[in-house]
Amino acid sequence: MPPTRPRISSRRALQAAAAGVVALGLLLWWLLPLGEAPPSGTITFSTGTKAGVYQQYGRLLRNEFDKDMPDLRVTLKTSDGSQENVRLVATGGADFTIAAADAVDTYELANQTGAGQLRGVARLYDDYVQLIVPRDSDIRSVADLRNKRVAIGRPRSGVRLIANRVLKAAGLDAKHDITPFADGIDTGPDQLKKGGIDAFFWSGGLPTQGLASLADNFTFRFVPIPATLVAKLHEQGGATRYYRATNMPESAYPSIQNGVAVPTIAVSNLLMTRADVDAKLTEWVTRAVIKSRDEIGRNVHSAQLVDLRTAIYTDPLTLHDGARRYYESVKP
Numbered sequence: 001m002p003p004t005r006p007r008i009s010s011r012r013a014l015q016a017a018a019a020g021v022v023a024l025g026l027l028l029w030w031l032l033p034l035g036e037a038p039p040s041g042t043i044t045f046s047t048g049t050k051a052g053v054y055q056q057y058g059r060l061l062r063n064e065f066d067k068d069m070p071d072l073r074v075t076l077k078t079s080d081g082s083q084e085n086v087r088l089v090a091t092g093g094a095d096f097t098i099a100a101a102d103a104v105d106t107y108e109l110a111n112q113t114g115a116g117q118l119r120g121v122a123r124l125y126d127d128y129v130q131l132i133v134p135r136d137s138d139i140r141s142v143a144d145l146r147n148k149r150v151a152i153g154r155p156r157s158g159v160r161l162i163a164n165r166v167l168k169a170a171g172l173d174a175k176h177d178i179t180p181f182a183d184g185i186d187t188g189p190d191q192l193k194k195g196g197i198d199a200f201f202w203s204g205g206l207p208t209q210g211l212a213s214l215a216d217n218f219t220f221r222f223v224p225i226p227a228t229l230v231a232k233l234h235e236q237g238g239a240t241r242y243y244r245a246t247n248m249p250e251s252a253y254p255s256i257q258n259g260v261a262v263p264t265i266a267v268s269n270l271l272m273t274r275a276d277v278d279a280k281l282t283e284w285v286t287r288a289v290i291k292s293r294d295e296i297g298r299n300v301h302s303a304q305l306v307d308l309r310t311a312i313y314t315d316p317l318t319l320h321d322g323a324r325r326y327y328e329s330v331k332p
Contacts, residue, residue: 036280038068038069038070038071038072038284039069039071039072039278039280039281039284040069040071040072041071041072041073041281042072042073042074042075043072043073043074043075043095043096043281044074044075044076044077044093044094044095044096045058045061045062045074045075045076045077045094045095045096045097046076046077046079046084046085046088046089046093046094046096046097047059047076047077047078047079047085047097047098048078048079048080048081048082048085048098048157049078049079049080049081049154049157049184049185049186050078050185050186051185051186051189051208051209051210051213052081052184052185052186052204052208052209052210053204053205053208053209053300053302054081054085054098054204055076055078056209056299056300057098057124057205057296057300057302057303058076058098059076060292060295060296060299060300060303061288061289061292061296062074062076064288064289064291064292064295064296065285065288067288068284068287068288068291069284069288072281077093077094079097079156080153080154080155080156080157080160080184081103081153081154081156081157081158081159081184082098082099082100082102082103082104082157082158082161083099083103083106083107083156083157083158083160083161084156084157085097085098085099085103086099086103086104086107086118086272087107087112087113087156089114089118089272089273089274090107090112090113090114090115090117090118090274091113091114092114092274095273095274095277096121096271096272096273096277096285097271097272097273098124098269098270098271098272099158099269099270099272100127100158100161100162100203100242100267100268100269100270101239101242101267101268101269101270101315101316102158102161102162102239102240102242102243102267103158103161103239104118104270104272104316104317105238105239105241105242105316106161106238106239108316109238109239114274117274117275117276118272118273118274118275118317119272119273119274119275119277119317119318119319119320119323120270120271120272120314120315120317120318120319120320120323121270121271121272121273121282121285121286121289121314121319121320121323122270122271122286122289122290122306122311122312122314122323123268123269123270123271123310123311123312123313123314124268124269124270124271124289124302124303124305124306124311125205125268125269125302125303125305125306126205126246126266126267126268126269126302126305127158127203127204127205127266127267127268127269128203128204128205128206128246128248128252128264128265128266129162129166129201129202129203129225129264129265129266129267130201130202130203130204130208130211130222130248130264131166131199131200131201131202131222131223131225131264132188132189132192132199132200132201132202132211132220132221132222132223133192133198133199133220133221133222133223134192134198134218134219134220134221135219135220135221137198137199137221139198139199139223140223141170141223141224142166142167142169142170142172142223142225142229143170143171143172144223145167145170145172145177145178145198145199146172146177146178147177147178147179148178148179148198148199149178149179149181149196149197149198149199150163150178150179150180150181150197150198150199150200150201151180151181151182151183151184151188151191151192151197151199151200151201152164152167152174152178152180152181152182152200152201153182153183153184153201153202153203154182154183154184155182157184158203158267159184159185159201159202159203160182162201162203162243162265162267163201165233165236165240165243166201166225166229166233166265168236169229169230169232169233169235169236170229170232181196181197181200183197183200184202185202185204185208185210185211186210188200188202188210189210189211189213189214189218192214192218192220193214193217193218199223203267205269205300205301205302206248206249206252206301206302207252207253207301211253212253215253215255215256219256220256221256222248222256222257222262222264224262224263224264225263225264225265226245226263227245227263230243230244230245230265231245233265242267242268243265243266243267244265244266244267245263245264245265246263246264246265246266247261247262247263247264248261248262248263248264249261270314270317271289272314272317273285273320275320275321277320277322278322279320279321279322279325280322281322282320282321282322282323283322283323283325283326284322285322286311286322286323286326286327287326289306289311290306290308290311290326293306308327308330311327312324312327
């Protein structure tokens with residue numbers, strides 16, 4: 001006679017079935033948050049200039065959105081940078097963007113159009129102020145920029161905002177004490193290489209593609225921005241409270257820094273939107289940003305610094321309701 005198979009009790013069968021349902025539910029929760037169908041439609045995401053981190057990050061983030069929200073069409077819009085990005089979202093020219101906290105606060109303090117509608121989605125990574133000169137330059141401090149040809153960023157960029165303030169902290173007026181150029185990270189490196197300018201300011205994540213590429217074929221160095229100058233910067237008040245003294249790590253541009261960290265300024269970047277943007281869409285966007293950190297971080301080093309524990313701190317912006325819903329859903 002064949003061996004008798006043990007009979008499974010009805011109770012045990014029900015327990016097994018229930019466990020299967022729970023496992024399936026968890027899988028669906030991961031793939032389809034809250035069991036909802038993915039958002040669809042069209043949104044505009046404002047990024048930044050070519051060769052900058054904003055544009056690179058935005059392009060990769062769009063790819064991640066496509067994985068989770070295949071019916072959502074994302075249009076990327078190039079811009080001067082943070083100042084323009086804030087204005088675009090506030091006035092409806094874009095739905096999502098990345099901007100530095102000082103640019104956001106400057107816009108809000110001036111009570112410009114739509115400022116009250118701005119909302120935070122996530123704190124992302126820090127921008128580092130980088131002042132670049134040729135290796136053999138006689139410029140050793142910000143004060144040495146007097147009477148020099150200096151690129152201070154595009155008119156509506158975050159770089160322009162910071163550069164003007166840093167120059168002022170060093171006792172210089174951007175309109176009278178230097179010859180200002182409106183080059184950004186897309187054209188500044190080439191201008192420096194050709195001798196068209198003596199120095200240029202940049203504020204971005206580390207490393208920035210435009211500078212990493214310059215390091216491959218041109219020898220330059222960074223001018224330090226010491227903590228004493230940052231203290232003077234804070235005396236200007238307002239949005240300068242978002243600047244903090246730090247060091248650009250020696251690993252940012254190894255062939256240029258030769259193992260030496262550079263004193264400078266950092267300011268946090270925020271992913272932002274408007275209060276009237278759909279809460280479900282914003283929740284899914286927030287989830288995609290956090291979930292894609294490691295994937296995007298393989299190409300954009302700055303993205304590795306996105307952290308669920310700090311993402312909710314979007315000061316000076318109030319969290320969007322959809323973003324808050326996501327953070328509450330993953331709260332331990």
